[in-house]
Amino acid sequence: MLLIKNAEVYAPKHLGKKDVLVCGEKIEYMADSIDVPKVPCKVIDASGKKLIPGLIDQHVHITGGGGEGSFHTRAPELQMSEMIENGLTTVVGLLGTDGITRSVENVYAKAMALYEEGVSAYILTGAYDYPSPTITGSIEKDLTFIQNVLGLKLAISDHRAPNISTQDLIQVASKMRVHGMLSGKPGFVALHMGDAKSGLVPVAEAVEFTAIPIKIFRPTHVNRNPRLLEQGYEFLTLGGYVDFTCGFEEEKSPAKCIRTAMERRLPLEHITISSDGHGSWSTYDENGNLLEMGVAGMDALHQELKRMVEMYEIPLEQALTFVTSNVAEGLGLEDKKGCIKPGADGDLVLLDDALSIDTVVARGQVMMEEGRLLKKGTYEK
Numbered sequence: 001m002l003l004i005k006n007a008e009v010y011a012p013k014h015l016g017k018k019d020v021l022v023c024g025e026k027i028e029y030m031a032d033s034i035d036v037p038k039v040p041c042k043v044i045d046a047s048g049k050k051l052i053p054g055l056i057d058q059h060v061h062i063t064g065g066g067g068e069g070s071f072h073t074r075a076p077e078l079q080m081s082e083m084i085e086n087g088l089t090t091v092v093g094l095l096g097t098d099g100i101t102r103s104v105e106n107v108y109a110k111a112m113a114l115y116e117e118g119v120s121a122y123i124l125t126g127a128y129d130y131p132s133p134t135i136t137g138s139i140e141k142d143l144t145f146i147q148n149v150l151g152l153k154l155a156i157s158d159h160r161a162p163n164i165s166t167q168d169l170i171q172v173a174s175k176m177r178v179h180g181m182l183s184g185k186p187g188f189v190a191l192h193m194g195d196a197k198s199g200l201v202p203v204a205e206a207v208e209f210t211a212i213p214i215k216i217f218r219p220t221h222v223n224r225n226p227r228l229l230e231q232g233y234e235f236l237t238l239g240g241y242v243d244f245t246c247g248f249e250e251e252k253s254p255a256k257c258i259r260t261a262m263e264r265r266l267p268l269e270h271i272t273i274s275s276d277g278h279g280s281w282s283t284y285d286e287n288g289n290l291l292e293m294g295v296a297g298m299d300a301l302h303q304e305l306k307r308m309v310e311m312y313e314i315p316l317e318q319a320l321t322f323v324t325s326n327v328a329e330g331l332g333l334e335d336k337k338g339c340i341k342p343g344a345d346g347d348l349v350l351l352d353d354a355l356s357i358d359t360v361v362a363r364g365q366v367m368m369e370e371g372r373l374l375k376k377g378t379y380e381k
Contacts, residue, residue: 004022086299270330
């Protein structure tokens with residue numbers, strides 16, 4: 001049992017000063033004042049601190065991404081402490097370019113390991129490739145029968161993509177739609193977007209000529225170039241989701257893109273931010289030759305949150321939605337994740353006045369307190 005007292009609660013809506021009681025893995029009760037129970041209970045005095053939902057990163061290469069510069073460029077896998085130190089309590093793991101030396105089975109096993117270590121982890125089946133690599137032999141069976149599979153990963157409009165036809169994209173999305181309904185999951189298609197001139201045109205055609213709900217298509221990296229970004233803004237006006245990726249230069253940063261969306265009075269509830277954590281970033285010349293590579297870190301969401309608030313003057317309660325409640329709603333987890341309310345999972349983060357991470361609670365367990373890491377992954381030193 002855990003009692004957090006005197007916290008300034010952002011749920012993400014600002015609720016003012018509250019006490020929050022966590023029992024087991026769930027938030028049990030929240031009130032202006034809660035007496036300390038007469039049973040064993042850890043009490044944290046959060047006076048002067050802000051209590052926010054644990055951050056959700058829906059695009060993480062938990063088994064490592066990359067490999068585009070040969071085998072020595074394979075990125076390392078995620079360690080649980082990297083999540084905790086950066087206020088992340090939930091991730092969605094997925095494959096990238098490499099669906100050969102890494103597998104969906106690897107991603108599933110790593111997600112289960114993270115869960116056993118105390119955080120929450122879901123996965124996407126598939127990779128860049130088409131037909132998609134799977135665990136059961138079909139994307140629809142993976143979605144239907146494997147509990148933590150929420151959707152499918154696919155790449156389009158990229159020189160590394162399988163260059164599928166619009167009709168193939170429609171068929172894939174149709175399967176995700178139907179079997180998402182059967183399994184009670186969102187059943188979306190997370191679309192890695194590249195720099196090809198086609199951009200979101202195949203998605204627009206699929207939406208225009210079918211009855212597939214636009215929310216099934218989830219383009220990410222849409223802030224990677226100006227043409228694609230403009231298509232992303234249009235996609236928002238049609239009711240679609242758009243995911244901005246951290247790590248691009250300032251003019252293309254998620255914070256800047258969100259400020260632009262606000263100034264244009266675009267819908268904000270379907271905007272999300274993700275890190276592409278542990279994936280390799282790369283730049284290519286006009287002939288497709290690799291020029292430079294690096295690995296995306298796990299501090300991106302927290303840093304982007306601070307950038308939104310401090311540089312672009314977006315109120316904290318609004319900035320939080322793009323890394324908590326909007327993401328949870330898109331993943332079909334809105335009653336469990338991305339919020340602070342009775343019945344939700346005990347995923348909580350305390351921030352100090354500088355918005356630095358002070359304390360992290362994942363599924364009701366205190367993982368970091370006053371900046372001191374209390375829990376690490378199984379093989380972490």
